[in-house]
Amino acid sequence: MRYVPRFSRPLDLLALLLVGIALYMAYFHAPMERTMGDVQRIFYFHVPSAMMAFLGFGIVFVGSVGFLATGSRRFDGLAQSAAEIGLLFCTITLLTGPVWARSAWGVWWTWDARLSTTLILWLIYVAYLMLRSYMGGDVRMRRFSAVLGILGALDVPIVYFSVKWWRTQHPTTFITERGALHPAMAQSLRVAMLAIFVLFLALLWKRIGLERLREARDLLRASVEARESEPAGSDLPRGGTR
Amino acid sequence: MTATVSNRAGRPLLLRLAILCLSLSLPLASCLAALAAEPSICRAEIAAASEASVPMLAQAESGGAPPAQQMAPESDAPGGNAVQQSARPSPAEEHRISRSRFHYLMLGYGLIWVCLAVYLFSLNGRVGKVGREIEELKARLEEAQRRSSRP
Numbered sequence: 381m382r383y384v385p386r387f388s389r390p391l392d393l394l395a396l397l398l399v400g401i402a403l404y405m406a407y408f409h410a411p412m413e414r415t416m417g418d419v420q421r422i423f424y425f426h427v428p429s430a431m432m433a434f435l436g437f438g439i440v441f442v443g444s445v446g447f448l449a450t451g452s453r454r455f456d457g458l459a460q461s462a463a464e465i466g467l468l469f470c471t472i473t474l475l476t477g478p479v480w481a482r483s484a485w486g487v488w489w490t491w492d493a494r495l496s497t498t499l500i501l502w503l504i505y506v507a508y509l510m511l512r513s514y515m516g517g518d519v520r521m522r523r524f525s526a527v528l529g530i531l532g533a534l535d536v537p538i539v540y541f542s543v544k545w546w547r548t549q550h551p552t553t554f555i556t557e558r559g560a561l562h563p564a565m566a567q568s569l570r571v572a573m574l575a576i577f578v579l580f581l582a583l584l585w586k587r588i589g590l591e592r593l594r595e596a597r598d599l600l601r602a603s604v605e606a607r608e609s610e611p612a613g614s615d616l617p618r619g620g621t622r
Numbered sequence: 623m624t625a626t627v628s629n630r631a632g633r634p635l636l637l638r639l640a641i642l643c644l645s646l647s648l649p650l651a652s653c654l655a656a657l658a659a660e661p662s663i664c665r666a667e668i669a670a671a672s673e674a675s676v677p678m679l680a681q682a683e684s685g686g687a688p689p690a691q692q693m694a695p696e697s698d699a700p701g702g703n704a705v706q707q708s709a710r711p712s713p714a715e716e717h718r719i720s721r722s723r724f725h726y727l728m729l730g731y732g733l734i735w736v737c738l739a740v741y742l743f744s745l746n747g748r749v750g751k752v753g754r755e756i757e758e759l760k761a762r763l764e765e766a767q768r769r770s771s772r773p
Contacts, residue, residue, distance in 0.1 A: 417723050418723060418724070418727050419723050419726045419727050419730070421727060422726075422727065422730040422731070425730075425731070425734055426730075429734075468737060468738075468741050471737055472733070472734050472737050472738075475733040475734075475737065476730045476733060476734060479726050479729050479730040479733065480726070480730065482726060483723060483726045579738075583741070583742075583745075586745055586749075587745060589749070590745065590748055590749050590752065593749065593752045593753065593756065594752055596756065597752055597755050597756050597759065600756060600759045600760065600763065601759055603763065604759050604762045604763045604766060607763060607766035607767065607770065608762070608766045610766075610770050
């Protein structure tokens with residue numbers, strides 16, 4: 381049997397279509413950058429991936445606060461799912477960045493503020509997911525991981541503003557500045573952002589679906605154990621009580 | 623969100639192959655698009671190589687910011703065509719530069735697809751595992767119900 385979250389298939393197809401369009405625009409619609417050449421086209425997936433990582437960790441923050449406030453397993457599942465997807469996009473950012481840096485700066489990695497804080501963010505959420513997978517599923521562990529999730533999300537503004545607070549090699553935020561990008565580049569970037577956002581939603585939806593399945597499994601397991609501990613023939617009517 | 627269940631005991635081999643082909647089509651499309659864009663890489667690199675005053679590696683070594691903040695399309699380069707015509711590097715150098723940059727582009731996009739594919743396979747594997755556990759538990763529950771209803 382296949383367990384598929386509702387609306388998952390249309391969302392997958394939409395994500396696939398948009399990513400295809402974004403790829404087309406990144407390669408053919410956006411003009412080539414003057415000094416970096418075609419390597420700059422990594423930008424159209426690097427920047428949106430970084431933003432989706434921030435969004436994912438922002439959702440971890442909301443889910444963790446919600447769990448600590450209400451104790452609901454739904455919030456905890458949301459936080460865990462978002463942490464995984466955020467970590468995936470953070471990994472993509474950390475992998476594509478050095479490839480671009482090698483071509484633009486001549487080095488794969490440099491310990492500048494933006495890169496280092498992003499690496500720290502990545503490590504925090506690796507620790508978060510390791511904590512969750514090794515410490516079982518009791519309430520104390522969920523509380524610990526919620527606190528870690530909140531602390532980790534506090535690194536997001538530090539990563540974002542690092543280029544303003546410290547002198548770094550990484551470009552400062554230029555997307556929002558008027559005229560900083562060629563119009564065709566800006567259009568391609570917007571489409572890529574939309575595509576990666578829909579991809580993020582599709583993956584998050586699938587991952588939340590897995591959490592729901594785990595909840596259903598745990599409930600089913602509890603009822604099976606309760607049933608199996610009952611003596612044989614307990615379902616039959618006895619002494620007019622049933 | 624609720625999980626809907628489809629009664630497919632197992633996918634046939636052809637369907638699995640079709641899904642695999644579909645999942646590979648995106649990276650393949652990316653590679654083909656990069657290949658199609660390759661001639662323009664040569665043009666850009668020729669222009670970049672001829673503009674000896676702004677070599678990017680030297681800029682990086684001197685600790686300056688990368689040129690991402692001044693992203694401008696090739697057509698905006700002042701006198702780009704004139705420079706192209708006046709100072710062309712040797713064909714071997716053109717080829718070397720274009721190949722090295724092309725590999726970075728391919729590597730960048732390749733890493734994105736590998737990450738996504740690995741994650742999707744891992745997620746599907748986990749969903750399948752939990753699904754099998756649920757089936758097993760359902761069978762156990764039915765068995766327990768049968769046993770408890772026996773006199």
